Amino acid sequence: MKALVTGATGFVGAAVVRALIKAGVDVRVLARRDSDFSNLQSFKIEHAYGDLRDKASLRHALAECGQLYHVAAHYALWAKDPSIFYDVNVEGTKNLLQAAREVGAERIVYCSTIGAIGLPPDGGPGTEDTPVSLAQMAGHYKRSKYLAEQEVLRMAKEGLPVVIVNPSAPVGEGDVKPTPTGQMIVDFMKGRMPAYIETGMNIVDVDDVAEGHLLAMQKGRIGERYILGCKNLLLREVFEILSKLTGIKAPSVKLPRSAVLPLAYINHWLANLTGRPPRIPLEGVKMAKYKMHYDCSKAIRELGIPQTPPEVALGKAVGWFRSHGYA
Numbered sequence: 355m356k357a358l359v360t361g362a363t364g365f366v367g368a369a370v371v372r373a374l375i376k377a378g379v380d381v382r383v384l385a386r387r388d389s390d391f392s393n394l395q396s397f398k399i400e401h402a403y404g405d406l407r408d409k410a411s412l413r414h415a416l417a418e419c420g421q422l423y424h425v426a427a428h429y430a431l432w433a434k435d436p437s438i439f440y441d442v443n444v445e446g447t448k449n450l451l452q453a454a455r456e457v458g459a460e461r462i463v464y465c466s467t468i469g470a471i472g473l474p475p476d477g478g479p480g481t482e483d484t485p486v487s488l489a490q491m492a493g494h495y496k497r498s499k500y501l502a503e504q505e506v507l508r509m510a511k512e513g514l515p516v517v518i519v520n521p522s523a524p525v526g527e528g529d530v531k532p533t534p535t536g537q538m539i540v541d542f543m544k545g546r547m548p549a550y551i552e553t554g555m556n557i558v559d560v561d562d563v564a565e566g567h568l569l570a571m572q573k574g575r576i577g578e579r580y581i582l583g584c585k586n587l588l589l590r591e592v593f594e595i596l597s598k599l600t601g602i603k604a605p606s607v608k609l610p611r612s613a614v615l616p617l618a619y620i621n622h623w624l625a626n627l628t629g630r631p632p633r634i635p636l637e638g639v640k641m642a643k644y645k646m647h648y649d650c651s652k653a654i655r656e657l658g659i660p661q662t663p664p665e666v667a668l669g670k671a672v673g674w675f676r677s678h679g680y681a
Contacts, residue, residue: 356380358419360406360450361426365529365536366465366521368393369564370423375399377568384415384426393528406446412453420460423567424450427465429495430631431534436494443498448505455514462516463570466503468556468648469496471520471581479586479649482520482579503579510577517574521563522556522583522648525667527674529560539671542596543681549607552590554645556583559667562660569657580657585664586647595665599672 357374361367362383374381375397382400385391404411406426416422428442447464454462472486491497503518510516529536535555541547566582574580587595593604653659675681 355421356382356419357421357423358382358384358402358416359423359425360384361424361465362399363389363391363393363530364425364429365393365531365533366524366560366563367423367425368528368530369524369526369560370425370567371397371399373561373564373568374423379421382415382419384412390530393530406442406450409449409453412450413457416453416457416459419457421571422450422454422459422462423465423571424462425465425567427467427499429533431493431495433494439494439498440501443495444502444505447502451506451509451514451516455509460515461571462514463567463574464503464506464516464518465567466506466518466520466579467496467499468520468522468581468583468646470500470503471579471648473646477645479647480581481649482581482652507577515576517570517576518579519563519566519570519574519653520579520581521566522558522581522646522650524558524560524563525664525671526560527670529671529674532675532680536671536675539596539668540675540680542593543600543602543672543675545602547593547605549609550589550593550605552588552608554586554588554647555592556586556646556648556650557592557664557667558582558584559660559662559664559670562662562667566653566657566659569653569659573657575656580653580659581648581650582653582659583648583650584661584667586645587664588645592664592668595668596672599665599669 357379359371362371363385371381382402384402384404386405387403402415404415428438471480472484473480488500491500506516523535563582570580597604
């Protein structure tokens, strides 16, 4: 059985490729010709060049592939032209899944985001069944992924054999770009965290997320969502772990969100003016209002996703960033 992986040059996608190769699966990756292939250099894989917005390239890439792992997305907290989020994440997903239906793909795993999962108003952990709406999505990335997920659910009801996974906050090796969570770790390692806004996140090892994709392919129920996560932590607790791993003092000054929000708006305005990403992402500050804590028991119970301790996962990230010159 051959599997096509989109987004394979990215953090989660490359981890999925590693897990597939370890499992003995033949892998083909879909990527643009100008992509950074450094995450894939050591793998024996087949390349298909194309773009989620190019329907013909998708049908070509899917030929003879019984399995599809759709991990690609435009993942960022800011873009000068927000339309790219919807062109890639929504329309690109529709294009790919329609092509998969046309060529008769046997099984599909769609990588969504934890941001598309609802959070209870009482502050408890969110589950796959927590009610959520587009109005609750902060920022273009979350809105586009929510809309894409709605399209995937619709196609599943029409008979497409697709399972949805929602990774929380992956950390570990191979965060080339890096992701917003990875950038936070790098900034901490560089001493750029004099203060913080208290919030919450669910930390998970990226290799466990990758294994969760393979388990969803094998065991996941069609049309179901599975939160791929591990442990709920406060940001302060994440910094305490990073401090033990690096010897760098954790920030002790906790800023009120109301004090940082005006600065984020100014930073956002300057970014739109200059075209340079903001140092204080507005959407990140907005999201800090919520403790992004989730109940991962469904994926543990039904899929058997591994639960690597966050101390180990963060240690992998610190070691990888150090060895690759990020900090």
